[in-house]
Amino acid sequence: MSIPAASHLAIPPGDHCLSGNLHTGDTRGKVEIIEEAPTYITSPRPGKGNGNILFYYPDVHGFYNNAMLLMDAFADAGYTVFGIDYFRDDPIWKHRKDKDDTTTDPDFDHAAWRDKHASFARATVPKWTRAIAETYGKGTTKYCCVGYCFGAPYVLDSLTAEGFITAGAFAHPGALTDEQFHSLAKPLLLSCAENDHAFPAEKWQKAQRILQEAGKKYQIQFFQGVSHGFAVRCNLDDPYERYVKEQSYRGIVEWFNFWLSQ
Template identity: 80%
Template sequence: MPALAPSYLSSPTGDHCLSGSLHTGKPRGKIETIEEAPTYIGSPHPGKGNGNILFYLPDVHGFYNNAMLLMDAFADAGFTVFGIDYFRDDPVWKHRKDKDDTTTDPGFDHAAWRSKHASFALAKVPKWTQSIALSYGSESTKYCCVGYCFGAPYVMNSIGPGSFISAGAFAHPSALTDDQFNKLEKPLLLSCAENDHAFPAEKRRKAQDLLQAGGKRYQFQLFQGVSHGFAVRCNLDEPYEKFVKEQSYRGIVEWFDFWLSQ
């Protein structure tokens, strides 16, 4: 008998993940291949490192300017940052009708694309984090992970049973399951939008119920008036959207700073 499809607490990725603005700036990191996956490495400024490693699990757009600049921002906070391109140069934006459109080409099979890359991520992310810890970590290094949209489930898996990662965070998640909340073992920050088709109010409340019932350590950020993608793809020319993006980032940094100091 075939396995039943999982019942999602937050919806899988879809066209609602395509909207947003591109940000300008010059990323300063480098890209190497680790465990068959292109990996962005962002380093803190000399003398500013905290000795810890942050794993970055990107949204459906993969390695684009917004993500790389955000990884650099986490490096500015003292972390050595490793970001994985589990899409391997096949991000969803390459399947748009044209570069200025936020809808996919009519012939694009989003479900097949998602399944292909989710299978790779599920298999590779644990090996990738372990490989980085062995190659770049030391006895005193502590680890954290943050994921956006597509990356959220792999954060949950990474702070589940037997994890060496001390804390996790995600923003505007997709494809989460009840089981991942029930198996959570490390502290989790949830950075959420009021208007999110993938993680609406009733799903957020159920997630909180599961976290409370399981005695998990967690914190919710809930931002009014913003939608899915706010923490990476907001319009920086809109003061409130910029403020919310920065608040999400600062909250995640402070969350990691606290738990990695314990």
């Protein structure tokens, strides 16, 4: 079957990715360098591990408290978690006009920043995941991956027929192409927001048609009334936003638990 030329189904990250809330709490992981990339490593509580590994591809904020707390939560679900900082201490929030602003500095070249880090991520994520599997994996270990915003394309790239990762998930994605959905060979969960101009309804519905017509294994979570960033940067003081964030997390955990048990 011929694959159509690539077109964008989710637009690249922009200033909309600077909105959201910071979450407080103590994190428990450590950071090591693996394949030139700072790597957040967090483990299950003693006696609670399932023996499997989860790769975490962060949003444009990289290693910040929200992401590390979420990685710790996936560890609480039984997974040994490895998160990659493909920004190498150059996250988007360092380029805001000021610490309370949700727009970037007018002199900041967003496209150049994005292209630089995307180039590093495309080259590094495959060898990074393989190095971790070879060092930390065992014969019975299975692997999954989750990506948020900037990290979503690397989920799809990890789920080709040639890859060793069993299942993947993303939430409020950016920079996806239809070709990536055509090339998908492993189960994928899509966690989507009603108000997401980076991945609006007509785009995720087109992605669904590609997956459905090709007989891919997929699940879509669709949450009313929330926006881009809801799964990582929601307002935890809002009961509904907290509920949606937790539902996205629980759905992803259950998705991984099922497919890695097969």
